[in-house]
Amino acid sequence: MKLAVVxxxxxxxxxxxxxxxxxxxxxxxxxxxxxxxxxRATRIGELTVDNGQHILVGAYRETLRLMxxxxxxxxxxxxxxxxxxxxxxxxxxxxxxxxxxxxxxxxLLLAKGLxxxxxxxxxxxxxxxxxxxxxxxxxxxxxxxxxxxKAPSRQRRLLWEPLCIAALNTPAERASAQVLANVLRDSLGxxxxxxxxxxxxxxxxxxxxxxxxxxxxxxGGRVQLGRRVGGLRREAEAWWIDADGPYAxxxxxxxxxxxxxxxxxxxxxxxxxxxxxxxxSYFRYPAGIRLPQPMLGVxxxxxxxxxxxxxxxxxxxxxxxxxxxxxxxxxLPAAELExxxxxxxxxxxxxxxxxxxxxxxxxxxxxxACLPNxxxxxxxxxxxGLWLAGDYVAGEYPATLEGAVRSxxxxxxxxxEAG
Numbered sequence: 113m114k115l116a117v118v119x120x121x122x123x124x125x126x127x128x129x130x131x132x133x134x135x136x137x138x139x140x141x142x143x144x145x146x147x148x149x150x151x152r153a154t155r156i157g158e159l160t161v162d163n164g165q166h167i168l169v170g171a172y173r174e175t176l177r178l179m180x181x182x183x184x185x186x187x188x189x190x191x192x193x194x195x196x197x198x199x200x201x202x203x204x205x206x207x208x209x210x211x212x213x214x215x216x217x218x219x220l221l222l223a224k225g226l227x228x229x230x231x232x233x234x235x236x237x238x239x240x241x242x243x244x245x246x247x248x249x250x251x252x253x254x255x256x257x258x259x260x261x262k263a264p265s266r267q268r269r270l271l272w273e274p275l276c277i278a279a280l281n282t283p284a285e286r287a288s289a290q291v292l293a294n295v296l297r298d299s300l301g302x303x304x305x306x307x308x309x310x311x312x313x314x315x316x317x318x319x320x321x322x323x324x325x326x327x328x329x330x331x332g333g334r335v336q337l338g339r340r341v342g343g344l345r346r347e348a349e350a351w352w353i354d355a356d357g358p359y360a361x362x363x364x365x366x367x368x369x370x371x372x373x374x375x376x377x378x379x380x381x382x383x384x385x386x387x388x389x390x391x392x393s394y395f396r397y398p399a400g401i402r403l404p405q406p407m408l409g410v411x412x413x414x415x416x417x418x419x420x421x422x423x424x425x426x427x428x429x430x431x432x433x434x435x436x437x438x439x440x441x442x443x444l445p446a447a448e449l450e451x452x453x454x455x456x457x458x459x460x461x462x463x464x465x466x467x468x469x470x471x472x473x474x475x476x477x478x479x480x481a482c483l484p485n486x487x488x489x490x491x492x493x494x495x496x497g498l499w500l501a502g503d504y505v506a507g508e509y510p511a512t513l514e515g516a517v518r519s520x521x522x523x524x525x526x527x528x529e530a531g
Contacts, residue, residue: 113360113531116141116353118341118374121149122175122513123501124365125324126520128333129178134528137332140325141353143340147321150367150478151513156394156471162316163473164390165419165432167407170308171298172514174521179320182327189319190310191406191424195219195300199411200404200460203270212304213242219300223271230267237261238300246297248290251484257289274409277416280482280510281388281436288484294508311406313425320517344374351497361527364493365501365520369477375498381489382480382504389442390478391435393450394421395457395467399428403460414441414452418460431457446472479511480504491523497530499523 113136117128120142128138146152154163168175168190176186186192194215195207203225207215220234240261248257254276258268273284279295280287299307312319325335342354350358364374369387372379393415403420410416415433422428433453435441441449450470458464480486480503488506491499501523502516509515 113527114358115139115361115363115527116351116356116359117363117365117501118344118353119149119365119367119502120144120147120321120325120335120337121365121502122151122321122516123503123505123520123523124149124363125321125328126174126178126517127363127365127501127524128328128335128520129182129324130521130524131527132328132331132333133181134524135331137334138328139333139353139356139359140328140335141339141341141356142335142337145338146317147325147335147337148317149321149365149516150475151316151516152321153315153317154473157469159394159427159430160315161394161421161427161430161432162312162392164392164475164478165417165434166312166316166513168310168312168513169299169306170310171302171306172310172512172517175320175514175517178324178517178521182320182323184320184323186310189312189314191313192308192310193406195307195309196405196407197271197274197409198405199225199270199274199409202411203409205271207304207307210304212302212306215304215307216300225270226267230264233262233264234267234271237263238296241293241296242301246293246301248293251288251290253484254284254287254289254292258284270411274416277436279512281390281479282482282510283437283439286481286483288482288486290484291482291508291510295510309407311419311424315425341374346495346498349496359497361497361499361530363499363501363520363523363527365523367477368480368502368504371500377495378493378500381500384487385504386481386483387477388437388479388481389474389476390437391441391449391472391474393433393453393470393472395431395433395450395454396469397429397431397467398465401429401431401461401464403431408460410456413456414444414449415456418457433457482510491519491526499526
């Protein structure tokens with residue numbers, strides 16, 4: 113079969129690798145000159161950073177499997193640490209190295225910043241989810257679900273709501289409780305190592321998509337960068353991508369809002385979607401400046417998470433501040449936002465000098481809004497030989513790297529079954 117993938121993000125490269133590993137040469141088309149899609153490397157002066165800081169967790173089994181398939185050792189490129197959820201001076205939860213489910217129970221019991229009533233309520237909530245097989249019916253917002261569980265307000269603010277934002281990139285008052293439950297099932301409710309935090313020590317393009325492109329080409333495929341596809345058409349029982357073809361099977365792994373540009377008939381599949389941004393500000397301080405931990409939360413601040421890139425990838429003095437989803441920050445001028453975040457970092461790092469430079473990157477449509485009962489399109493388009501892949505495709509996960517990879521693997525398997 114002659115096969116093609118349009119889009120070289122995590123979903124597209126996952127599909128291409130799975131097909132290449134099965135012995136098929138695959139043509140990959142990518143409009144950008146950098147692989148990774150909405151999780152890719154970018155340049156700030158002489159620094160290579162990411163268009164948005166991401167983390168992985170131990171539950172990302174398919175991402176880790178495909179990294180190994182293309183020759184990337186996760187132990188070399190990811191800093192693995194037991195779950196550590198910290199807002200300095202307010203809250204600290206860390207998972208001990210105990211067998212599951214004791215690691216989760218003790219993480220909650222020993223959490224600093226919650227009283228015993230709040231700790232026991234959190235354990236009851238997790239046990240209730242487990243008893244219900246992590247099903248929440250009917251689906252509702254995370255806020256409504258927490259209210260029904262009578263979760264204490266401080267516990268909600270310091271634990272569940274930040275987890276929701278981090279996992280779903282959607283505020284708790286809008287986010288799907290069922291999708292959050294799926295994430296909790298596979299992380300806090302999974303094996304001990306499933307809740308481990310995996311912090312990238314290389315840029316997101318080098319983490320998987322770049323080595324994946326090399327793998328595809330070593331297996332007889334082509335990865336065409338800077339190749340924007342103008343149109344897709346079906347002729348004589350095959351697909352044509354501009355003048356390239358014929359292709360028996362095509363995977364469309366582009367951002368969902370680009371589907372209609374390639375094939376107008378697909379536009380209505382995501383017409384009802386809403387979008388959430390991710391803002392990442394990179395602060396350059398003198399080389400000696402460090403955070404107490406590689407990753408810290410910010411309680412009730414403009415920033416939500418801080419990452420010490422010196423500790424992670426050798427970029428001494430560089431601190432990345434991440435803000436997920438919509439909020440008050442979107443209404444602030446960039447300079448005011450950056451000044452506010454600098455003040456928040458200064459409360460954690462004593463005697464912090466002004467940054468030498470700040471660069472803010474905003475992905476306005478970083479992910480879909482993960483709303484309750486959201487109808488997400490299936491991988492099968494209903495058109496012969498045409499499949500969808502992306503973090504927005506129907507599945508149990510929100511818009512995460514693992515969700516994208518799983519969708520790409522799923523599309524590839526459907527092609528292999530059809531062939």
